[in-house]
Structures are given as C-alpha cells and as structure tokens.
Amino acid sequence: MTAESREMTVQAPAAWIRLVTDLAVPVLAVFTALAIGAVVIWAAKANVVVAYRGLLEGAFGSVRNLTETLVITTPYTLAGLAVALGFRCGLFNIGVEGQFYMGALCSVYVAYAAKGLPVYVHLPLALLTGALGGAMWGAIPGFLKAKLGAHEVINTIMLNYIAVKTVDYLVKNPMLDAAATMPRTPYIQPSAMLPKLLPPYRLHAGLLIAIVAIFVVYWLLWKTTLGFEIRTVGANPDAAKYAGMSVTRNFVLAMVLSGALAGLAGTGEVLGLNHNLPAMFISGYGFDSIAIALMAKSHPFGILPAAFLWAALRNGAGLMQLRAGISIDLVNIVQALVIVFIAADEIIRWLYRIKRRKEEIRELVFTRGWGR
Amino acid sequence: MTETTKARFSRLRALAIVFIVIGLLMIVIARLKIDAAQVSTLGFEKFGRQPVPSQLTVTVCGALCALTALAALVLRNARAAGASLAFSLLLVLLGLLTALAQGASIDLVGMLASSLRMSTPIALGAMAGIMCERSGVVNIGIEGMMLAAAAFGFGANLFFGNIWIGVLVAILVGGLMAALHAVLSIRFKTDQIISGTAINILAVGASGFLRRAYLVKAYFVGQTLPLIKIPLLSEIPVLGSVFFRSQPIVYTMLFLLPLLHVVLFYTPWGLRTRAVGEHPRAADTVGVNVFKTRYINVIIGGCIAGLAGAWFSLETVGSFEDVMTGGKGFIALAAMIFGNWNPIGAFLGALLFGFADALQIKLQILNVPLPYQFLGMAPYIVTMIVVAGLIGRATPPAAEGVPYEK
Numbered sequence: 001m002t003a004e005s006r007e008m009t010v011q012a013p014a015a016w017i018r019l020v021t022d023l024a025v026p027v028l029a030v031f032t033a034l035a036i037g038a039v040v041i042w043a044a045k046a047n048v049v050v051a052y053r054g055l056l057e058g059a060f061g062s063v064r065n066l067t068e069t070l071v072i073t074t075p076y077t078l079a080g081l082a083v084a085l086g087f088r089c090g091l092f093n094i095g096v097e098g099q100f101y102m103g104a105l106c107s108v109y110v111a112y113a114a115k116g117l118p119v120y121v122h123l124p125l126a127l128l129t130g131a132l133g134g135a136m137w138g139a140i141p142g143f144l145k146a147k148l149g150a151h152e153v154i155n156t157i158m159l160n161y162i163a164v165k166t167v168d169y170l171v172k173n174p175m176l177d178a179a180a181t182m183p184r185t186p187y188i189q190p191s192a193m194l195p196k197l198l199p200p201y202r203l204h205a206g207l208l209i210a211i212v213a214i215f216v217v218y219w220l221l222w223k224t225t226l227g228f229e230i231r232t233v234g235a236n237p238d239a240a241k242y243a244g245m246s247v248t249r250n251f252v253l254a255m256v257l258s259g260a261l262a263g264l265a266g267t268g269e270v271l272g273l274n275h276n277l278p279a280m281f282i283s284g285y286g287f288d289s290i291a292i293a294l295m296a297k298s299h300p301f302g303i304l305p306a307a308f309l310w311a312a313l314r315n316g317a318g319l320m321q322l323r324a325g326i327s328i329d330l331v332n333i334v335q336a337l338v339i340v341f342i343a344a345d346e347i348i349r350w351l352y353r354i355k356r357r358k359e360e361i362r363e364l365v366f367t368r369g370w371g372r
Numbered sequence: 373m374t375e376t377t378k379a380r381f382s383r384l385r386a387l388a389i390v391f392i393v394i395g396l397l398m399i400v401i402a403r404l405k406i407d408a409a410q411v412s413t414l415g416f417e418k419f420g421r422q423p424v425p426s427q428l429t430v431t432v433c434g435a436l437c438a439l440t441a442l443a444a445l446v447l448r449n450a451r452a453a454g455a456s457l458a459f460s461l462l463l464v465l466l467g468l469l470t471a472l473a474q475g476a477s478i479d480l481v482g483m484l485a486s487s488l489r490m491s492t493p494i495a496l497g498a499m500a501g502i503m504c505e506r507s508g509v510v511n512i513g514i515e516g517m518m519l520a521a522a523a524f525g526f527g528a529n530l531f532f533g534n535i536w537i538g539v540l541v542a543i544l545v546g547g548l549m550a551a552l553h554a555v556l557s558i559r560f561k562t563d564q565i566i567s568g569t570a571i572n573i574l575a576v577g578a579s580g581f582l583r584r585a586y587l588v589k590a591y592f593v594g595q596t597l598p599l600i601k602i603p604l605l606s607e608i609p610v611l612g613s614v615f616f617r618s619q620p621i622v623y624t625m626l627f628l629l630p631l632l633h634v635v636l637f638y639t640p641w642g643l644r645t646r647a648v649g650e651h652p653r654a655a656d657t658v659g660v661n662v663f664k665t666r667y668i669n670v671i672i673g674g675c676i677a678g679l680a681g682a683w684f685s686l687e688t689v690g691s692f693e694d695v696m697t698g699g700k701g702f703i704a705l706a707a708m709i710f711g712n713w714n715p716i717g718a719f720l721g722a723l724l725f726g727f728a729d730a731l732q733i734k735l736q737i738l739n740v741p742l743p744y745q746f747l748g749m750a751p752y753i754v755t756m757i758v759v760a761g762l763i764g765r766a767t768p769p770a771a772e773g774v775p776y777e778k
Contacts, residue, residue, distance in 0.1 A: 092565055092566075094569065144756070144759075144760045148760045150759045151759070153512055153565060154702055154756075154759050155759060155760070157699065157702050158699070158702070158752040158753075158756045159756075161698075161699055161749070161752045162749050162753065165745040165746070165749050166745070166749075169743050173743065287569075287572075326585075327581050327584035327585050329576075329577050329580035329581035329583075329584060330577070330581060331577070332577025332578075332580060333574065333577035333578055333581060335573060336570050336571075336573040336574035336576075336577055339566065339569065339570040340567070340570045343556070343562045343563060343566040343567060343570060344556050344560040346560045346561075
C-alpha cells in the first residue's frame with residue numbers, strides 16, 4: 001500500500017471554500033426544514049415567532065438551559081458517532097436504540113451491585129461494562145450479516161424491540177428496587193457516578209468522554225490500518241475483498257465498535273444523569289442519531305456541532321410547547337425533513353442553486369438488496 | 373446440480389436436522405416435565421372439545437415431527453422435502469399448544485381465526501413490499517406508511533364521522549407517503565434505505581403531532597369496522613369461522629392476494645414490472661417506461677400499506693396510539709423475504725408471524741408461567757430467524773435498490 005493510494009482525493013480548492021460549500025447543504029437543509037416546520041405551526045393556528053422564540057430560549061436562554069442542551073448533546077454525540085462509524089463501513093446501524101439500552105442495563109448492574117470499590121476502579125469498570133453491553137448487542141446483527149448475509153437493518157430494528165422488552169423484564173423483576181414507587185433499579189454506588197462539571201447543574205463528565213470519543217474514532221478511522229480496512233470495505237466491499245481484506249471480519253468489527261459507542265451513550269445517561277435505570281426508559285436517541293450522522297456526513301468532527309444542534313432542538317421544544325402550544329412532535333417532523341433534504345441533497349442544491357463538486361459524486365451506498 | 377440448488381438442498385437438510393432435534397427434545401420434555409395424569413383440552417369451536425392426555429400427545433407429535441423431518445432429509449425432491457418440513461413445523465406447533473394447554477383448554481379453530489386476523493397487516497405490508505421490490509425499489513418505509521395511514525385514517529373518521537372515509541383516507545395517505553419515497557428514490561436517486569428511514573421518522577413525527585394536536589382533544593374510542601358474516605359460507609365447519617366471519621380488511625387482503633399473484637405473473641403489466649425489477653436496461657430497450665412503472669408500483673404498494681395501517685386504527689382498536697404499528701411493517705418485509713417475493717409465499721410467512729402473535733396473546737391470557745415480555749419478543753425473534761435462515765435461499769429482484777439512469 002503506497003502513500004499515494006491512500007490519498008485518493010482530487011486536488012481540492014482552497015480550504016475555506018471547501019468548508020463553506022461543505023456546510024452549505026446541511027445548514028440550508030436545516031433552514032428549509034425549519035421553514036416547513038413554520039408552515040406546520042401556522043397551519044396548526046399557532047404563532048410562528050412565539051414558537052421559534054420559545055425554541056431558541058429553551059435551548060440557550062439561560063445557563064441552566066444551555067447546560068441542559070449540553071447534557072443532551074452528550075448521548076447524541078456518542079450515538080451519532082456510532083451510526084457514523086457504521087456508515088463508514090457501509091453498515092446502516094438502526095439498532096443504536098437497542099445498544100443504548102443494553103449499555104445502560106449492563107452498566108447499571110455493575111454500578112449498583114458492586115460495592116466497596118474505589119472510584120478509580122468502579123467508574124472505569126462500569127463504563128467498560130456498558131460499552132461491552134452495547135458491543136455485544138451490536139455484534140449480533142454484524143455476525144448475522146457477515147455469516148448469513150441477513151440485512152442489518154431488519155435485524156437491528158428487531159433487536160431494538162427485544163432490548164426494550166429485556167430491559168423492561170429485568171428492571172421489573174430481578175433488578176427491581178423494592179423500595180421504589182415506580183419500577184426502577186436501585187440507585188448506583190457513588191463510586192460509579194460520573195462527576196458533575198458545574199455543580200448545581202446536571203452537566204456531567206460524560207460530555208468529556210464524548211469529546212474524547214470523537215478524537216478516538218477519528219484516529220481509528222484515519223490513522224490506523226484497522227480504520228483503513230473499515231473505510232475500504234465501506235467504500236467498495238468487492239475491492240476490499242480483492243485486496244485481501246476480510247469483509248465479514250470488518251462488518252462484525254464495525255458493528256461491535258458502533259455498538260460499543262451506542263452502549264457508552266446509554267452508560268453516560270445512567271452513571272451521569274439518572275443514577276438508576278427506570279423501566280420507562282425511553283430514549284428516542286436511535287433515530288435522532290441517524291439524522292446527526294447524516295448531517296455530519298459521517299465525519300467525527302461534524303458530529304459534535306450536529307449533535308449540539310439536535311440537542312438544542314430537543315431541549316428547546318419543551319418551552320416552545322409551553323409558549324405556543326405546539327406539540328414537541330414538531331421536532332420529529334423537522335428532523336425527518338432534514339434527513340430527506342440531506343439524503344436527497346439534489347433538492348437543496350436545486351432550491352438554492354448550489355453546484356456539486358466533482359469529488360463529491362461518489363456517495364455511500366446502503367441499499368445492496370437484502371443480503372449476500 | 374447447479375450451485376444454487378445445492379445450497380438450497382444443504383439449507384433444507386440443516387433445517388431438517390434442526391426439526392429432528394426439536395422432535396426428539398419434545399419427546400424428552402414430555403417424559404420429564406409433563407405429568408402423565410395431565411389432560412389438555414383442545415377445542416374445536418362448537419364441534420366439541422377433545423380432552424387428550426398431554427404427555428402422550430406431545431410425545432406423539434414429537435415422534436411424528438422427527439419422522440417427517442427424517443423423510444425430508446432422505447427425499448431427493450426439494451419440493452417434497454419442503455412440504456414434509458412444513459408438516460414437521462405444524463406438528464411442533466400442535467405439540468406446543470398441547471403442552472401449554474395442560475389443565476386448560478385452547479380453541480384450535482379460534483387460534484387459526486386469530487392467526488389470520490393478526491397476519492392481515494403483515495400480509496398486506498408484504499404485498500406492498502412485493503409491489504415495490506418487484507419493480508426494483510427497496511421499501512423499508514412500509515412501517516411509516518402504515519403508521520401515518522393509521523393516524524390520518526383515524527383522524528378522518530373523527531372529522532367526517534364516517535369510518536369508510538377513514539379507510540379511504542388511510543389508503544390515500546399510504547399512497548402519498550409512498551409517492552414521497554418514489555420521488556426521492558426514483559427522481560432524486562437517494563439511497564432507498566435512507567429514504568425509507570426518513571419516511572419512518574416522518575411518520576412518527578406527523579402521527580404524534582396529529583394525535584397530540586387534534587386527536588386527544590376529541591376523545592373517541594371504539595368504533596371499528598363491522599364484522600361481516602357471509603351467509604351460508606360462514607356456516608361451513610372450521611373454514612367458515614376462520615375465513616368467512618371476518619372484518620372487511622381481512623376480506624380485502626384475502627381478495628388482493630390472488631389478484632396480485634395473477635397480476636404479477638399472468639398479465640403484461642406484471643411482466644413489465646418484473647422486467648423493470650430484474651433488468652431495467654433491457655426493459656427500457658424494448659420500450660417499457662422504467663420510471664413510470666416504478667412510480668405506479670411504489671404508489672399502489674403504498675396504498676396497500678395504507679390499508680394495512682387502517683387495520684390497526686379502524687379495524688382492530690378503534691383508536692390511535694403512538695407507534696401502534698409496533699414493527700409490523702418490518703415484520704412484513706421478513707414475510708416478503710420468507711415468501712421469496714411471491715404473494716402466496718409471503719402470505720404463508722405472514723400466517724406464521726400472525727400465529728406467533730396470536731399465540732403470545734393467548735398465552736398471556738392463559739397465565740403461562742413465562743414473563744409477558746418474553747412472550748412479546750416471539751414475533752421479533754421469529755423474524756430474525758427467518759431473515760437469517762432464509763436469506764441465502766431467497767433471490768431478490770436483481771435490480772433492486774439500484775436507481776435507474778436513463
């Protein structure tokens with residue numbers, strides 16, 4: 001493998017022009033989606049200005065609101081990284097939700113059941129088990145795809161339902177805290193808690209883990225042989241096979257890593273925020289993370305701003321609902337539209353007359369039939 | 373023997389061995405776990421109830437299952453071997469029902485009828501999938517099309533006060549969502565999996581928005597489509613109560629099934645559709661309009677998915693709940709794969725899932741000592757097994773998922 005062959009990009013224009021054109025489509029996609037959202041608000045006979053002002057203030061209006069936005073940014077970043085890593089290997093991991101649950105489940109067990117451990121043992125152990133839980137859940141569809149050719153989309157979705165029901169059973173039965181009024185596990189040991197960053201507020205050290213994870217994923221994908229193989233398999237599995245790489249091994253590996261990141265997202269919620277696992281643990285991060293990864297064009301450095309934007313939308317939605325009487329489901333509609341506009345970026349390019357750069361033409365392909 | 377038939381044979385053999393093991397396990401479990409004095413009552417509707425000794429029946433079922441699977445192993449004809457395995461499966465299910473009905477009674481005819489009912493949205497969804505995919509467009513947005521149709525159909529029922537208008541709106545909304553999928557994947561050549569996912573998310577958002585903004589205010593639950601007993605036919609023993617005492621969408625599904633089969637395989641339109649799905653370039657060369665064929669198929673498929681959505685809110689529950697489709701749209705895709713992209717086969721797959729669903733509901737009622745969460749997992753696990761186990765045997769349309777460039 002020569003150095004030249006790794007540098008496959010065409011001679012590019014100046015960096016800042018690239019950045020602007022790269023950002024144009026996602027930014028305009030969000031803008032257009034919000035504009036359509038405004039039409040929906042108007043159609044529901046609510047005040048658009050009041051609604052969007054509520055959204056903005058809810059997200060950034062005070063230190064409290066801003067830190068809450070960052071609290072949501074944390075799992076979004078990790079979950080978005082999970083989807084992006086799968087994308088890079090040509091895998092569509094819709095199972096982030098399930099892996100998130102399994103991560104939360106495994107970490108909460110270690111965090112409440114192991115007693116008397118020092119912080120520097122207990123906390124890393126709980127984080128590791130959480131990541132392992134997600135990795136295990138991600139390995140199943142990876143293995144099924146690699147060995148039997150079963151499409152990961154259906155299997156990851158099925159595993160989401162199975163994970164939800166597993167967590168529901170375990171939390172209501174063997175892991176139930178009998179003293180609690182609502183079904184939930186016991187509180188975790190203080191030695192397994194992620195410390196708060198700005199004490200009165202809920203912001204916790206999970207954010208730092210998420211930021212470190214961005215750099216780790218970047219390093220893994222672009223600075224290691226492993227990452228090179230994963231990206232090659234994602235770009236062209238036939239070529240990868242021809243070059244002597246094991247496509248199946250990389251499928252499993254990418255799903256394991258992706259699942260580990262998703263599991264870590266769930267772990268952060270348990271160790272940093274809830275400090276227990278309730279049976280009604282609805283995250284909804286699974287689908288949001290797809291939007292985040294698409295917005296970031298599956299690049300680790302794009303994940304953080306995309307996750308932040310998404311967290312702002314989620315966090316601001318509450319105040320929007322309060323002020324304008326618009327259901328928070330509006331955010332889901334906006335989100336779906338963003339996915340549509342980014343996936344079918346021709347619509348945005350046509351609307352705003354943006355030309356496509358030559359090197360951009362090849363895109364990731366997930367639809368390779370149902371297997372083989 | 374060609375490569376594919378060889379592979380098919382080895383899969384059948386592997387499946388046969390699995391069934392032999394299951395059959396033997398049934399015998400062992402009957403011996404160890406079932407009390408010889410226990411009696412299961414198997415009901416046959418009004419034709420009486422037959423108490424049978426549980427242990428003996430399960431043992432016999434297990435033995436016959438092992439024998440039929442053994443026959444499948446030695447048969448040289450793939451079709452006969454498959455049929456033999458189908459018998460093994462039926463015997464496993466019968467043994468399972470007997471074992472579960474210890475000291476209680478299960479109405480077998482009632483189970484069949486509720487399996488058919490539960491399989492209806494899955495069969496319709498699978499037909500929607502077949503229409504899209506036979507023309508070369510992958511559709512994982514069926515779940516979303518169903519969900520949006522369920523919500524808007526119910527909304528229309530409230531608004532117009534007429535349930536039939538509700539069904540019509542559901543069909544139209546399904547078609548509308550499919551039109552979006554068609555435009556994205558045919559005109560804009562978006563990746564079809566991503567486009568389908570966007571449809572699914574859009575449906576969750578739009579239906580949730582509709583429910584919280586309008587539907588919860590008008591509290592109204594309960595109106596469902598009428599039960600129609602077909603005169604004379606509904607009096608036929610067993611068949612009558614399984615097929616001819618149903619609700620309109622079940623009938624429509626049973627009517628659409630042979631219709632789609634005939635249209636796909638015996639009409640020029642079906643030939644064109646399949647040609648476009650297998651080799652669009654060749655179809656284009658002989659003058660078939662690839663884009664038009666795909667648009668029409670995807671949109672009609674969406675209308676069928678919309679009807680499946682109406683099944684949830686208008687035929688069964690009489691109300692709309694968030695994400696009430698519960699993954700049935702994805703299970704429908706598994707049924708489609710199970711049926712090798714053929715309507716009749718997909719229907720059999722749907723029946724299997726419908727049975728799994730009916731069984732878990734029945735078991736929750738019977739208070740079987742298994743947590744309800746695990747029972748509820750059954751359809752999802754069966755889906756995974758089907759997708760993993762049959763995917764190598766199934767041959768999807770060759771041009772599926774590839775946008776056509778003229």
